[in-house]
Each structure stands twice: as structure tokens, then as C-alpha cells.
Amino acid sequence: MALLEIDELKVTFRTRHGPVTALDGVSLRVEAGETLGIVGESGCGKSITALSVMGLVPSPPGNIAGGAIRLAGEDLVNTSPRRLRRLRGSEIAMIFQEPMTSLNPVFTAGDQIAEAIMLHQNVSRAEALSRAVALLDRVGIPEARRRADDYPHQLSGGMRQRVMIAMAVSCQPKVLIADEPTTALDVTVQAQIFDLLNDLQRETGAAIMLITHDMGAIAEMADRVAVMYAGRVIEEGRADDILDLPKHPYTRGLIACIPNVGKGEGGEPPPLAEIPGVVPPLHLLGAGCAFRERCGSAFERCAAERPRLLGPAAHPAACHAVEEGRP
Amino acid sequence: MAGYLLRRLAYGLLLMAGVVILNFFLIRLAPGDPAEVIAGDMGGATAEVLAAIRADYGLDQPLLVQLGRYLGAMMQGDLGESYFFNRPVSELIGARIGPTILLVLAAQVISITIGVAMGVMAARKPNGVLSGAVSVVATIGYAVPVFWMGIMLIILFASIIPIFPVEGMADIRLRNEGWLERMIDILHHLALPAFSLAVIFLAIYARLSRASMLDVLGADYVRTARAKGASERSVLFRHALRNAALPVITVAGLQFGGLLSGALLVETVFNWPGMGTLAFDAILRRDYTLLLGVLFCAAAMVVIANIVTDLAYRLADPRLGGET
Numbered sequence A: 001m002a003l004l005e006i007d008e009l010k011v012t013f014r015t016r017h018g019p020v021t022a023l024d025g026v027s028l029r030v031e032a033g034e035t036l037g038i039v040g041e042s043g044c045g046k047s048i049t050a051l052s053v054m055g056l057v058p059s060p061p062g063n064i065a066g067g068a069i070r071l072a073g074e075d076l077v078n079t080s081p082r083r084l085r086r087l088r089g090s091e092i093a094m095i096f097q098e099p100m101t102s103l104n105p106v107f108t109a110g111d112q113i114a115e116a117i118m119l120h121q122n123v124s125r126a127e128a129l130s131r132a133v134a135l136l137d138r139v140g141i142p143e144a145r146r147r148a149d150d151y152p153h154q155l156s157g158g159m160r161q162r163v164m165i166a167m168a169v170s171c172q173p174k175v176l177i178a179d180e181p182t183t184a185l186d187v188t189v190q191a192q193i194f195d196l197l198n199d200l201q202r203e204t205g206a207a208i209m210l211i212t213h214d215m216g217a218i219a220e221m222a223d224r225v226a227v228m229y230a231g232r233v234i235e236e237g238r239a240d241d242i243l244d245l246p247k248h249p250y251t252r253g254l255i256a257c258i259p260n261v262g263k264g265e266g267g268e269p270p271p272l273a274e275i276p277g278v279v280p281p282l283h284l285l286g287a288g289c290a291f292r293e294r295c296g297s298a299f300e301r302c303a304a305e306r307p308r309l310l311g312p313a314a315h316p317a318a319c320h321a322v323e324e325g326r327p
Numbered sequence B: 001m002a003g004y005l006l007r008r009l010a011y012g013l014l015l016m017a018g019v020v021i022l023n024f025f026l027i028r029l030a031p032g033d034p035a036e037v038i039a040g041d042m043g044g045a046t047a048e049v050l051a052a053i054r055a056d057y058g059l060d061q062p063l064l065v066q067l068g069r070y071l072g073a074m075m076q077g078d079l080g081e082s083y084f085f086n087r088p089v090s091e092l093i094g095a096r097i098g099p100t101i102l103l104v105l106a107a108q109v110i111s112i113t114i115g116v117a118m119g120v121m122a123a124r125k126p127n128g129v130l131s132g133a134v135s136v137v138a139t140i141g142y143a144v145p146v147f148w149m150g151i152m153l154i155i156l157f158a159s160i161i162p163i164f165p166v167e168g169m170a171d172i173r174l175r176n177e178g179w180l181e182r183m184i185d186i187l188h189h190l191a192l193p194a195f196s197l198a199v200i201f202l203a204i205y206a207r208l209s210r211a212s213m214l215d216v217l218g219a220d221y222v223r224t225a226r227a228k229g230a231s232e233r234s235v236l237f238r239h240a241l242r243n244a245a246l247p248v249i250t251v252a253g254l255q256f257g258g259l260l261s262g263a264l265l266v267e268t269v270f271n272w273p274g275m276g277t278l279a280f281d282a283i284l285r286r287d288y289t290l291l292l293g294v295l296f297c298a299a300a301m302v303v304i305a306n307i308v309t310d311l312a313y314r315l316a317d318p319r320l321g322g323e324t
Ligand SMILES: Nc1ncnc2c1ncn2[C@@H]1O[C@H](COP(=O)(O)OP(=O)(O)OP(=O)(O)O)[C@@H](O)[C@H]1O
Pocket: A013, A014, A015, A020, A022, A040, A041, A042, A043, A044, A045, A046, A047, A048, A049, A058, A061, A097, A213, A282
């Protein structure tokens, strides 16, 4: 039994175009101490997967229509709101994509961290505040004691994300979900944040679900990777397998997009490639492979039948061409 | 902060001077001769009597000189003499300003608390029955003229369910009772006028806080609060309301002038012994000095209310704290 198990998760949204299936049978596992990377283009369902685990899918319009999520064997989909609140922030915590807007503008950084501590641990406010200062110090905020009294608008984006991280790890969660924690930050800060997450994981043994659309971050951080496309997992495996021997045409495209990874022998970095085309809108998916309009390997079967995740358990892919051994 | 406050005060004084000067000219340019008003309605005043009155009150001087004298006296706290009451204007206003402030503050408190409570409840379930009801009530409340509301309340409570007094501010029969009884009596009298004044503003705050709450409940930091494991109650009142209240504070400041002019109407409807009835008398009797004094005080109250609003906003929103 893995620490976190997501089984055939299906999430639908009511939209102007009728109901759409944002997640269609997503299954994932994360072990304690492991980092699972989740990659895919914008809109493929990464954040919704994370929010489902947190029990925070906006509802309405969203709705978990099927599947199971288990934390250490305990079902999270059908549990009581009260139990879920107890788990949130203590056993599972999340760092959001938007550091600029994810902190409450009317409370100080220290207050917001202390609140998380007091919600789950039986400590006084003074004790919680002093732990908050220690956490700010731990996540690399200089002059933590003074900074704890700052309001979010007085902090830079990188600082705010550190505050979010301090808040997320304040109760030593077993599972830490980081949803594109560095997208909004500049490159040097990105590297620092990743180092910090690595260190914290080593200290606490937490499982990390790292969501990103940046293959470079995956190469640096992840033990295993799940690649998502249009609400499904289309390839999964150990990070180095995926990076060195990607099977699915979409994954191969993503990896071709990273400048200088793998084949960097100095000199000029290769030009940044891009997968042509865009993800089709979810309400227009229809039958067949959702990637076929953009796929160089597409053939007749791709329009008729949706590929399933098949192949060796350690590195499956959802592609007819891969299944049939076509070039 | 102190520098900012000084600047605000200076600006407020300038504004009040503007209000006084403008009103001074408006009133003096209106048709009608103050001297005749002072002489009385008998119509028997001779030209000599009128001239004597003019000389006495300085009305024979050029307007600018009169204005200069008025402003000069005002600096020393002298707002002139009421023609009709034959008493200093400042004394008359002093006796009436308390009830007006009481009425205005009561209406402000009622409209903000009930309005915001309605808005918050409506925002929790934006498509629910309650939310629809709040919209309807808010629209009606906004559309109904304040004096009509007052009259309807009088009819309702004077004849149909007589549980609130509909006139005056205190029951004379209680004048020898203890302070507690008298206070309760005043609150009892306050209920209807304060409520009829509050209704229109209550509607404004209900709509505003509903919209503002809906906006804030979709904010990322509210999701963060939930992700921490905060209870729904804490999410609603601690995390969301603090932010959603900011526009309410701003609008409450902007509406203060409207609230005050509404109070003048409500006072005449309920015979509330405040500045509204005084202004009403001043207009009826063409008591120019008194009217000018009342307008000056109203302007002062609006200026003070705006400064208080600004300070409240600064306290509530740390992004504006400190020097600006
Ligand atoms: N509130 C919503 N209403 C309707 N549909 C939604 C809503 N939120 C998400 N979706 C649908 O779910 C899909 C997945 O969204 P999600 O936020 O998980 O994407 P993502 O992979 O995190 O993308 P990004 O990289 O841009 O963050 C979207 O394409 C959208 O169609």
C-alpha cells in the first residue's frame, strides 16, 4: 500500500458547453519519501488532481464523479468534511501556483503560519508565533523575527512562496503537494526553492507531489514522473527512464522542448522546440486519442479508439503506436 | 500618519470654508429681504423700521463685508444670532446636534451590521433562496424614499401594532425617572426613525457586501485558508470578511453625507428634536443665519466622518498603513 493512492479518479465540471470531464480515470501512487513529478501542458488537469487530494475542487461547478483517493489506506473522497479539515494542513499540505495572491493581505506572515500551527497542534499563540519565526528562518528568510510581522505586500514573490512553504510544512505533513511552486518566480529563486524542498523532504521524509510543466525541474527533483494530457495520465515511469527513453509522442515532444537537457555538449544550446498545435477543448474530445491532431505518428486506429495506459508496470504509456511497436 | 492626518484636516477646513462661503452667497442671493423677515409677518413695518433693522444686523453693508464679518465671528465660535429664536445660533445647534448624531450613528450601525450580515449570508449560497430574498429586499429598500418609509412605519406602529413610539425623542412622563429608564426610553423612541433612515443604506451595504464577499470567497487566499484546515466559520468571518469589509468602509464614508440629509427628512417626519427640525424651521422662517449655521455644522460632520473613514480604512488595510 502506497502512502497516497489515487485510483481511477474522475472529475467533471459543469460549463457553458455542458459537462466536461477534466480528469478521466487518473491513477497515481506516491510512496513516503518519494517525489512524484506531474507534468503536462496548461489545462491538462494537474491542479485539479492536486485539489482533489486536498478536497478543494471548487464545487460547484466541479464534482468528483468517481474513483478513490486514499491516504495511508484512508478514503478521502467520502470522508466527512470535519475529518478532511483535520487532515488538511496537518497530514496533507499544498503549496499553490500563485504566490502573489495565495497569502491573505490583511494578516502578517507570522500570523498566517501560526494559524496553521494552532489549527492542528495544541499550543499557545505565543508558542505558535515563535515556531512560525523558526520556520521562516528555516525556509531561508533573513531576519525572520522582523519579517514575521510583515504583511504579504511587503514581501517579494520569492519570499511569499517561502512563507507558503513554511506554512505548508509547519505541521510536518506526510504528503506535500507543490503546484508549480516556482512558475511565478525568477530563475535563481526557482533553484533555491527546489533546494529547499529537497532539504525539507530529507528532514521530514514527506512524499512530494511536484506539479510542473517544466521538464528541467523534473530532471532535478523527481524520482518518478507521470505525464498528463487532456485529463489523463498518458505515460508514467522513473524520472530518468522518462527523460532518456520517452515513449509517448507527447512526452517526446515535451522533452524536445527542454533546451540543453541530456544532449548538452557545450556550445550553442539547441533551439527551443515547441509541440505544434494546442490541447483540444475538453468538451470537443470525442473518441480516439486526444493527441492525434498534433501527433506525427497518428494512424487510423488513433481516431477510432482511445489508447489505454499499457506496457510494463514500471513504464506504461497510452499510445497505439507504442503498443503496436510502430516507429 | 500624523502628517497625513494634518493634511487631511487642513483640506477639511478648506472644504468647510468653501461650503460656508458658497452657502452664504446662495442664501443672500435668494429672493426675499431678511430685514422684512426680522420685522415680522405683520407687514406693518415702515421704511424707517426696516432701515433700522438693516443697520442693526449689518445688512446695509456690502455682501463681501458681511461675509468677512461672518467669517471673523465664526473664527471665534460665534455663528451669529437667530432672527426667529432671538438666541445665538451656536446655542440652538448645541441643543440639537446630540439627537442628530445619535440618530445618524444608530442608523449607520443598523445599516452596516444588518446589511453586511445579509450580504454575507447571501454570498454563502449565491444561487440560494436567501440570496434571492436579499436581492429583492435590497432593491426595494434602495428604491423606497426615506420619508415614505418613515410614514409607513408610523402608520404601522401608531395604529396597527403600537409597540414603538412614533414621535419625539423622550416621554415627558419619565423625566424624573433614573438615567437607565430614560436611556431605554430614548432608545425606544429611536427605533423607528433610526430604522427608516437605515433601510436605504442597509440595502446598499447588503448588495455591496454580497458582491464583495462573492469576489473574496473566490480568492486564492481563501483557498489557502481552507487548505490549512480552517473551519468554514473561520474562512468566512476571519479570512473573507476582513477583506470584503474594505469596500464597505469606503462606501460608508461616501454615504455619510446622504445619511445626514436623510436624517434631516426623518427628523421632520418623526418630530425628532435634531438639526433637521431646526433646519426645517430655519427654512420656513427664512432664518438665514440659523440655516447657514446648520449647513456649516453638517459640512463639519461630513468632513469629520470622512477623516474617520479614512483612518478606519487605513487600520483595516495594512497595504495603506504608514505614511502616504
Ligand atoms: N472552475 C472551473 N470551471 C470549469 N472548468 C474547470 C475549472 N477549473 C478547471 N477546469 C477544467 O479543468 C481543466 C484542468 O485544469 P487545471 O487547473 O487542473 O489545469 P493545469 O494542468 O493545472 O493547468 P496549468 O498548468 O495552467 O495550471 C481545465 O482545462 C478546465 O477545462
